[in-house]
Structure formats: structure tokens, C-alpha cells
Amino acid sequence: MTDETALQRVKFYQTGTHTVGNRLMNEARRSVQASMDRSNAITSGHRACQGCGEALGARYALDAALRASDGQLVAVNATGCLEVFTTPYPETSWQIPWLHSLFGNAPAVATGVAAGMRRKGRADVRVVAQGGDGGTTDIGFGCLSGMFERNDDVLYICYDNEAYMNTGVQRSSATPPTARTATTPAVGDAPGNIFGTGKNLPLIAMAHNIPYVATANVADLHDLEDKVTTAMAIRGSRYIHIMVPCPLGWGSASDATIHLARMAVESGLFPLFEAEHGQVTRSKKIRRRVPVEDYLRPQRRFAHLFKKGHEDTERIARLQRMADANIERFNLLGEREAP
Amino acid sequence: MLKQTEGSQAVAEAIALCRPEVVCAYPITPQTHIVEGVGALVKAGKVENCEFINVESEFAALSVAIGASAAGARAYTATASQGLLFMGEAVYNAAGLGLPIVMTIGNRAIGAPINIWNDHTDSMSMKDSGWIQLFAETNQEAVDLHIQAFRLAEELSCPVMVCMDGFILTHAYERIDVPSQEEVDAFLPPYDPIQVLDPAEPYSIGAMVGPEAFTEVRYLAHEKQLQALRRIPEIGAVFKDVFGRQSGGLIHSYRTEGAETIAVALGSVNGTIKEVIDGMREDGAAVGSVSICSFRPFPSAELRAALAGAKHVVVIEKSLAPGLGGIVASNIRLALRETTVPVYTVIAGLGGRPITMSSLREVLEAAGNGRLPEVQFLDLDHGAVEHEILRAKQTRRAGPTAENILRNLGQSAVVGNE
Numbered sequence: 199m200t201d202e203t204a205l206q207r208v209k210f211y212q213t214g215t216h217t218v219g220n221r222l223m224n225e226a227r228r229s230v231q232a233s234m235d236r237s238n239a240i241t242s243g244h245r246a247c248q249g250c251g252e253a254l255g256a257r258y259a260l261d262a263a264l265r266a267s268d269g270q271l272v273a274v275n276a277t278g279c280l281e282v283f284t285t286p287y288p289e290t291s292w293q294i295p296w297l298h299s300l301f302g303n304a305p306a307v308a309t310g311v312a313a314g315m316r317r318k319g320r321a322d323v324r325v326v327a328q329g330g331d332g333g334t335t336d337i338g339f340g341c342l343s344g345m346f347e348r349n350d351d352v353l354y355i356c357y358d359n360e361a362y363m364n365t366g367v368q369r370s371s372a373t374p375p376t377a378r379t380a381t382t383p384a385v386g387d388a389p390g391n392i393f394g395t396g397k398n399l400p401l402i403a404m405a406h407n408i409p410y411v412a413t414a415n416v417a418d419l420h421d422l423e424d425k426v427t428t429a430m431a432i433r434g435s436r437y438i439h440i441m442v443p444c445p446l447g448w449g450s451a452s453d454a455t456i457h458l459a460r461m462a463v464e465s466g467l468f469p470l471f472e473a474e475h476g477q478v479t480r481s482k483k484i485r486r487r488v489p490v491e492d493y494l495r496p497q498r499r500f501a502h503l504f505k506k507g508h509e510d511t512e513r514i515a516r517l518q519r520m521a522d523a524n525i526e527r528f529n530l531l532g533e534r535e536a537p
Numbered sequence: 538m539l540k541q542t543e544g545s546q547a548v549a550e551a552i553a554l555c556r557p558e559v560v561c562a563y564p565i566t567p568q569t570h571i572v573e574g575v576g577a578l579v580k581a582g583k584v585e586n587c588e589f590i591n592v593e594s595e596f597a598a599l600s601v602a603i604g605a606s607a608a609g610a611r612a613y614t615a616t617a618s619q620g621l622l623f624m625g626e627a628v629y630n631a632a633g634l635g636l637p638i639v640m641t642i643g644n645r646a647i648g649a650p651i652n653i654w655n656d657h658t659d660s661m662s663m664k665d666s667g668w669i670q671l672f673a674e675t676n677q678e679a680v681d682l683h684i685q686a687f688r689l690a691e692e693l694s695c696p697v698m699v700c701m702d703g704f705i706l707t708h709a710y711e712r713i714d715v716p717s718q719e720e721v722d723a724f725l726p727p728y729d730p731i732q733v734l735d736p737a738e739p740y741s742i743g744a745m746v747g748p749e750a751f752t753e754v755r756y757l758a759h760e761k762q763l764q765a766l767r768r769i770p771e772i773g774a775v776f777k778d779v780f781g782r783q784s785g786g787l788i789h790s791y792r793t794e795g796a797e798t799i800a801v802a803l804g805s806v807n808g809t810i811k812e813v814i815d816g817m818r819e820d821g822a823a824v825g826s827v828s829i830c831s832f833r834p835f836p837s838a839e840l841r842a843a844l845a846g847a848k849h850v851v852v853i854e855k856s857l858a859p860g861l862g863g864i865v866a867s868n869i870r871l872a873l874r875e876t877t878v879p880v881y882t883v884i885a886g887l888g889g890r891p892i893t894m895s896s897l898r899e900v901l902e903a904a905g906n907g908r909l910p911e912v913q914f915l916d917l918d919h920g921a922v923e924h925e926i927l928r929a930k931q932t933r934r935a936g937p938t939a940e941n942i943l944r945n946l947g948q949s950a951v952v953g954n955e
Contacts, residue, residue, distance in 0.1 A: 272734045274604065275743075285744035295734040297607050298743030299630050303600035306592065310559060310604020310612070311734060313588045317558035317610045323736060341600065344593030 229420055230261045237264040237293070239273070244291040245283040249452025251442030251459060252280055252330070252357040255416045259355050259440065260326065262423040264294065266430030267324040272297070272311055276304035276329030276338055279364040280357060302337035304329050305345035308352040324430060325351065331358040331372035335399050346406035349434045353426075356399060356437070359444035367447040371397045374467070375520075376513055377499045379447070384502040393516060403437040404476045410436040411473040416443070417460035421470065421482060428472070441468045449498020461493035466521035469528040483534040484525070490518045539714050544676035544706045547713040548641060549574025551680040553584045554721040555639075555687045557613040559605035561590045561598040565620040566653045567703035568643030572615050595620035599627035599640070606636035607742055609733040611687065613638070617703055618645035621659045625666075632667025632758065634743060635732070637690035637697070639683065640668075644804065644855070645703040646888040650939035654889020655703040656855040657803060660832075661864050667758045669697040669765050670833040671785065672803040676706050676713050678830075681784030684716070685772050687725055692768060694731050695761050700832075702805040704889070716780055724779045762834040769831050787836035789828040790843045792818060796825030798905045799844055801869060802853040803829050806885070806892050810853065813897045824901055829865070837872035844869075849904040850878055853897070853915075855886040862912040885915035921945050 230236055239260035246253035264271050275281045275298045284291040285298070299307045308327035315323045327345075329338055334356035345352060361379045362368040368381040375393040378384040382391040403411045409432050414422040422440060429436040443459050445452040462468035463482070467490060470482035491514060494500040503510040525531060548571050552560070560579065562572035579589040592598045595616050602612040616624060621642060631638050642660050646652040660670060671686060673679035679701040686697040701707060732742060746754055766787065773785040791811050793799055800810050807828040817824045827843050829836070844850055850873070852866035861867065863882030870880045883900050886892045896916050903909040921942055929935045 270736050272608075272736070282745055285741055287744045287746040287750055290741040290744055292741045293739060295736055295739040296741045296743075297604070297734060298741075299600060299603050299634070300626055303596060303603075303627060306597040306600035307604035307607075309590065309592075309597075310561070310601035310606070311608045312604075313559045313590060313601070314605035314608025314610035314612070315734075317586055317588060317605075318608060320608075323734075340594060341597050344597050347593070348590070 230265050230423055231258060231419070237261050237269070239264050239271075239294050240284060240291045241293055242291075243289075245286060246279070247446050247452070249443075249445040249455045250279075250283075251416045251444060251455045252359060253283070254419075254455070255357050255414075255422065255440045255442045256280055256328065256355075258416075258419050258422050259328075259426050259438070260294065262426035263324070263326050263353065263430050266427050267322075270323045271295075272315070272323055272325050274299070274304050274308040274311060274325065274327040276327075276333030277301035277364075278330040278333050280328065280330065282364060301333055303341050304333060304338055305352065305354055306341040308354070309345050309348070309350040312351045324353070326353045326355060328355040328357065330363070331356060331360060332362045332370040334358075335371045335397050343402075343406065346403060346408050346435045346437070349408060351433050351435070353429050353436045353438065356439045357442045358439055359442050359447060361444075361447050363444045363447040371395070372399070374517075376503060376510075376517065378502065379499070388513075389502040390499070393513075400437065400439045400471075400473070403439075404473045406435070407476045408435040408437060409475060412438045413468065413470050414438055414440045415459045415463055415468060415470060416440070417456050417463060418470070418482070425472065447499070449501070450496055454496055458493065458496065461488055464488045465490045465493045466525040466530055467493060467517070469524045469530055471528050478528065481528040481530055483532050484530045485534060487531070490514065490521050538717070539712060541710060542713055542715070543570065543708060543710050544679060544701065544713070545570030545643075545708065546574050547676055547680050547715050548683060548701070549578065550715045551683045552613055553578040554716065554718055555613075555684060555725055556585065556611065556727075557587055558610035559588050559590065559602065559612045561592050561601040561612070561614045563592050563595050563598045563616070563620065565595065565617050567645055567655070567707045568615045568617040568620070568641060570707060571641055571643065575613070595624040596627055599624040599631060599638070602638045602640075603627060603631050603634065603636055606631075606638050606730075607634070607732070607734050609728070609730045609735075611691075611728045612636075613640070615641035615643065617643040618647055618653075618659045621663060622647060625663065628663050628666045628668065631696045635694040635761075637687075637694050637728070639686045639690055639697050639699065641683070642698050642700045643703040643707045644700050652888040653703075655705050656887045656889070657700070658856045658887075660698065660700045661856040663698070664833055664864070667695070667762075668833065669695055669762070669831070671697065671699050671769075671831055672829065673699060673701040673706060674789070674805060674807045674828050674830070676701075676709060676711055677782075678784050679706055680713060680715060681776065681780065681782070682830075684721055684725060685776055685785050689765065689768060689772055691728050693761055693765055695765065700804065705805045714782075720779055724776060765831075766834045766836060769834075785830055787829075787831045787839045788843060789830060791826045791828070793825035793827065793843055793846070795823055796847060797823040798849040798851060798901055799824070799847040800826040800851045800853055800897070800901060801829065801840075801844075801865070802826070803832060803865060804855070806853060806855070809892055809894060810897060813894050813901065816894070817898060817901065822902070822905065824905070832865070835868055835872070840869060840872045844873060844878065847878055849909075850880045851883055851901055851904045851909065852880060853883045853885050853892070857884050857887065881909045882912045883909075883915050884912065890916065918946075
């Protein structure tokens with residue numbers, strides 16, 4: 199534990215809230231967003247839905263990257279919600295140089311931008327590529343794996359809302375079991391998405407032995423910023439997988455975004471961890487463990503699990519076992535470190 | 538410097554002389570020797586300030602080039618056949634974004650059935666992607682067109698495909714003049730982008746455009762091609778001043794004065810056609826030929842002028858639009874729409890089928906005698922085709938067509954594969 203964090207062992211969280219009190223923190227450790235002179239990679243006025251987790255996650259991630267690169271940042275974007283809601287021509291919300299090419303090629307385009315910058319004598323300009331879960335785990339996966347394998351100097355950020363939201367909520371390989379989407383409807387004997395499918399991209403990224411992999415979440419923005427800052431201090435391929443609730447696709451209240459993101463972590467369904475060169479180096483301990491039901495129940499995409507009179511206890515238990523396995527695997531219980 | 542060398546190697550050297558900054562490589566026959574050659578030159582330190590990136594697919598190759606070009610770097614890649622189709626989405630994207638990437642196509646057929654040999658189906662599949670498409674007639678022209686391509690692309694902010702026939706050119710050893718660095722430097726200025734990703738002047742590239750502006754953006758892509766119609770001959774003239782030889786341009790006419798039958802073709806087959814024209818001229822036939830170098834933009838006015846005196850136009854083309862006939866012929870018919878000159882389509886050289894002088898002479902003579910059908914498949918084995926049609930009529934489960942044809946030819950045991 200460093201001196202600066204030692205100060206915060208006591209009463210780090212304000213009583214009765216989950217808010218990390220910036221005023222309790224050493225100035226250098228305060229959130230980028232807490233600064234009066236904060237940058238604004240994505241300016242207001244964009245067209246994201248109310249309560250959009252991706253808009254929030256992207257702003258925090260990119261502003262942290264902007265600070266870490268001293269303003270010398272380029273963003274490459276896959277096709278998807280983030281691309282669409284920030285750039286309805288002729289308006290743009292991007293205050294940084296930004297390039298959108300296709301749905302499936304953001305990692306390769308980012309590789310090209312990084313190479314181009316090096317050849318133009320601008321190796322100081324850092325490159326972030328970003329996409330949703332469909333653009334990352336499905337259609338862009340080949341290019342992403344290639345970028346990882348070559349250890350190209352790009353930070354790739356996946357904003358995971360667990361389905362193709364931009365096209366109207368279809369299943370992706372990041373959609374969890376039982377979730378209802380337009381292509382995994384809540385009908386039949388096993389309504390929603392089936393068990394035994396899907397990819398865990400952070401683990402796949404780790405298998406490429408890249409220098410840094412992390413998961414993050416919009417319920418803990420300070421942790422998210424920290425991970426982006428850590429990633430930006432490294433050269434080579436880095437991957438951050440950020441869970442971003444989607445009120446539209448999840449069927450959740452727009453003011454429940456942060457709460458749901460937190461329940462995903464506190465239930466163990468979405469473990470927060472960091473890995474270097476293929477090894478998990480740190481996991482964020484669960485503060486107050488909750489059953490998966492607390493996470494699932496407020497979301498309409500899981501409503502079929504909680505039908506009055508015939509709750510799908512078997513499949514809820516199966517989801518609980520997935521959470522328990524995560525808790526075990528990533529060692530999510532135990533004493534928490536000061537952030 | 539004049540030397541005896543392989544077409545691919547000469548093109549690789551020409552690319553190196555153009556001082557590319559990012560080159561992306563993915564192997565596909567028959568283009569592979571070109572990126573291998575560039576890679577060797579980069580690795581040996583003979584290309585200053587250049588990164589050679591081995592990627593995982595053609596889709597990634599062009600995507601890396603898109604990123605590099607948007608960062609202000611001169612970007613190059615090469616592909617062929619299935620590779621061009623696999624990168625198809627990025628092909629349209631590079632043009633839509635106005636990024637002056639230069640790409641070589643080592644022209645090859647598209648499967649199925651899989652076939653590694655030469656025809657033009659690959660390039661034709663991307664003819665309307667917004668890229669400029671230049672077809673090389675010889676390896677010397679392939680070298681020269683690449684040097685011109687960078688200048689043209691960068692002046693117009695429009696990507697350029699240089700198409701050269703797979704194997705026939707890419708793998709042919711012949712005498713080629715590979716220019717000096719000084720000559721190329723005198724002709725090709727450094728890349729000065731109209732748009733570049735720059736934190737000091739941030740803007741968004743690749744924004745979403747709705748119905749209110751999409752037509753205008755597309756119109757400007759068309760207008761850019763029309764500008765290219767003017768610039769291609771001008772750049773060819775500047776090239777001649779620097780390098781002392783005529784290369785490129787929109788079309789090349791050969792012995793068309795007084796010609797009643799004119800053959801039109803793209804690429805290396807024009808060499809064979811010229812030989813045929815010479816022979817027929819010797820025998821007193823009024824024949825000539827036109828080679829189209831710039832297929833996109835399509836030089837309608839120049840073709841109208843070049844074909845003005847013809848009574849028969851015979852388009853020899855290495856691609857097929859099934860259900861229609863010829864792609865090049867359709868374009869030429871459009872150019873000649875105000876005349877009554879018959880335009881015949883001769884589908885030739887598909888999947889590497891040799892185009893022989895005697896067969897060419899036959900179709901040109903048949904055209905002159907008014908005996909050529911509107912669409913003719915050069916040297917088609919009618920027996921094999923009819924046999925297979927009959928088999929399909931007799932048996933529902935007739936089996937795979939290609940394999941049946943091969944079996945019919947008694948060749949199934951010896952057929953080569955990739």
C-alpha cells in the first residue's frame with residue numbers, strides 16, 4: 199500500500215452511499231471528471247439513449263486516455279451505437295481526432311493509424327480503438343486477434359452491453375445465458391439465450407499474452423479510469439472490457455444503469471480484474487455480495503425467469519453457479535484494497 | 538535500369554521507389570511475389586521509413602492501409618481473387634473515405650470452382666467501388682502505372698487499383714526498365730493529405746451520413762472519377778517527360794486507321810491481339826485493336842472516337858456476367874449508344890484458359906463476315922457442356938458440376954490444386 203492510499207483506509211466511502219468521495223482523495227488520485235479543467239472527448243448533445251452505459255463508459259475511458267496521453271490521442275471506432283449516436287452528419291460529439299471505417303475492422307484500422315503515426319514521426323500520438331460487444335467478440339474478432347498477436351501499439355476498449363443493441367437487440371457471443379433478445383426470444387422450454395455458449399473475451403485476450411488486460415464497469419468509474427491510465431502507460435496491445443448496461447436492450451430503468459452495473463459486479467457475474475502477460479495480477483473484491491437475482495430481476499430481458507407462480511429456479515441457480523465460479527476463479531471475496 | 542526480371546519483382550521495386558510508409562501483406566496467389574519482394578526490400582533497409590505489417594487477412598490488410606492513410610502515411614497493399622472479395626467491404630470504404638491507397642491486383646479467377654489462374658473476375662467485382670482501375674498491358678506498363686498511381690491517387694484523394702494479369706504478367710520474366718530513385722522522386726512528390734488525423738486539429742472521419750447528404754457525397758465520388766479522366770492522360774504526359782516513355786493513359790489504339798473490325802480488350806491479352814492484327818493486316822484485312830488502360834473511370838468519349846470508323850466491335854473479355862454476357866462489352870455499348878455498330882462479346886481466357894492467336898483470328902474474321910453471335914465463349918468445349926446438361930436432365934442427383942466436367946474430360950486424377 200502506498201502512502202497516498204494509506205490515508206484513505208478509514209471511511210473511504212461516504213456513509214450511506216456508494217460514491218467515492220473525491221474530496222477524501224489525494225488530488226493526484228482524483229477522477230479526471232472531477233477536475234474543472236477536464237477534457238471532454240465526447241461532448242454533450244450526442245444522441246445516446248437516456249441512461250446509456252456506453253456513453254458514460256466511453257467518456258470516462260477516453261478522457262482518462264486523453265489525460266494519460268497529454269492530449270495526443272486518436273480514437274478509431276467500430277460501427278455501432280457509439281459511432282451512430284456521436285456522429286449524425288454533419289454533427290460530431292468528438293473533440294479528438296476520430297475515425298470510423300467499418301463494423302469489423304477497428305483493430306486493424308487502429309494498427310494502421312499507429313503505424314502511420316510512427317512513420318510520420320508522431321509516435322507520441324496514442325491510439326485507442328473501440329467497439330461494442332458485437333464489433334469486438336463477433337465480427338471484429340479476427341482483426342482483434344491479429345492486432346493482439348502482433349502486439350500492435352493500440353488500446354482496444356470493448357463496451358459490452360451483451361447484445362447488438364444498435365440493430366435492435368439481437369444476440370451476440372457476449373449475450374448471457376437466459377437473456378431475451380430479438381433473436382433469442384423468451385419462448386419455449388428454455389426461453390432466452392441458451393447455456394453453454396458465448397465467449398469470454400478478456401480470457402481470450404489474455405491467451406494472446408498481451409501486456410495488459412482488464413475488465414471495468416461503469417459502477418466504479420474511478421477503477422475504470424485507473425485501468426485506462428495503467429493501460430496507457432504501456433506500449434503494445436492492451437485490452438479493456440467495460441460492462442455498460444443498456445436500458446433499451448436490457449429492459450431496465452434508465453436510472454438503474456449504475457445500480458445494475460454494480461449488481462453485476464457484486465453478484466460475481468462480472469468479475470473486475472487485471473492481467474499482465476496472460477496472468478491475473480489483481481481482482482477487485484466484492485464489497486457486499488448479492489445473489490444473482492438482485493441483478494437479474496430488475497431487467498426485463500430476464501423477466502421470464504421470474505414469472506409469478508413458476509419461477510425458473512433451476513436456471514436462476516445455474517446462473518448463480520456461474521457467479522460462484524467467477525468468485526472462486528478470480529478470488530473476488532476477501533479483504534478489499536484501498537483504491 | 539534495364540534488366541531481365543520477374544514482373545512481380547519489378548513491381549515490388551517500383552513500389553519501394555515510391556517510398557511507401559506502411560505496406561500490409563497477406564499472401565494470395567498470384568500476387569504473393571509482389572508483397573514478398575517489397576517485404577524483402579523493407580527488411581533489408583532499402584526502403585527508408587517504411588513499416589511492413591504481416592496481417593491475418595486481406596480484410597485486415599486493407600483496413601490497416603485505411604488507418605495508415607488516414608494518419609497521413611503513404612499506404613500500399615496487394616491482393617487477388619478471393620482476397621479482393623474478402624476485403625470487399627474495406628474496398629468500398631477506402632474509396633468512400635477518399636483515402637489514396639494504391640493496391641495491386643494480380644488478376645485471378647474467383648471460385649467456386651476454386652481456380653488460381655488468370656482472368657478479370659476479381660477486378661470486375663469491384664469496378665463500381667469508387668476506386669480508379671488501371672489495367673497494365675505489359676510488365677513495363679505495370680511498373681510505370683504503379684508510379685503514376687500514387688501521384689494520381691494522392692492528387693485526387695482517391696484509391697487506385699493497378700490490375701495486372703496473374704501469372705501472365707506477375708510471373709513472367711522479361712526485360713523491364715526499373716527507373717532510378719531520382720527519376721521517381723522527380724515525378725512523385727511526398728504525400729500531402731487533404732485530411733489527416735491530428736490532435737492539433739481534430740476532426741471526425743467516417744461519420745454517419747443520412748439521406749440529406751448521401752447523394753451529394755456519392756456525386757462527388759463520381760465527379761472525382763471524371764476529374765481522373767482528365768488527369769490520367771496529363772499524368773501520363775508528365776511521366777513521359779520524366780521517364781522518356783509513353784505508359785498509361787486512358788486507351789491505346791493499335792492500327793485502327795481504316796479498320797472495319799476493331800478488337801477491344803483489357804490487359805496483357807492485347808499483346809496477343811496485336812500479333813493477330815498484324816497477321817490479318819498483312820493478309821489485307823481491315824482490322825485494328827484498342828486496349829483499355831483505364832477501366833474506371835471509363836473513357837467513353839475516347840472509345841467513341843477510337844471506334845468511330847468501325848463496322849464491328851469485338852470485345853475480348855476475361856470475365857463473365859452470368860445471365861448478361863460481357864461486362865466490358867456492356868460498358869462499350871453504352872459508350873456507343875448513339876451508333877448502330879454491333880458490339881460482340883467474346884468471353885475468353887476464363888480461369889487461365891489460353892487465348893490463342895488462331896482462335897482470336899477466327900472470331901475477328903467471323904465478326905467481319907457477320908457470323909459472330911452476340912455472346913461467344915472462346916474455345917468452349919460444347920461436347921462437355923452438352924453432356925453435362927443432358928446428365929442433369931436425366932438424373933436429379935447429378936452430382937457436383939465441376940467434378941463431373943473433369944471426370945468427363947478424364948482429368949480428375951491429374952488436376953492441380955493450390
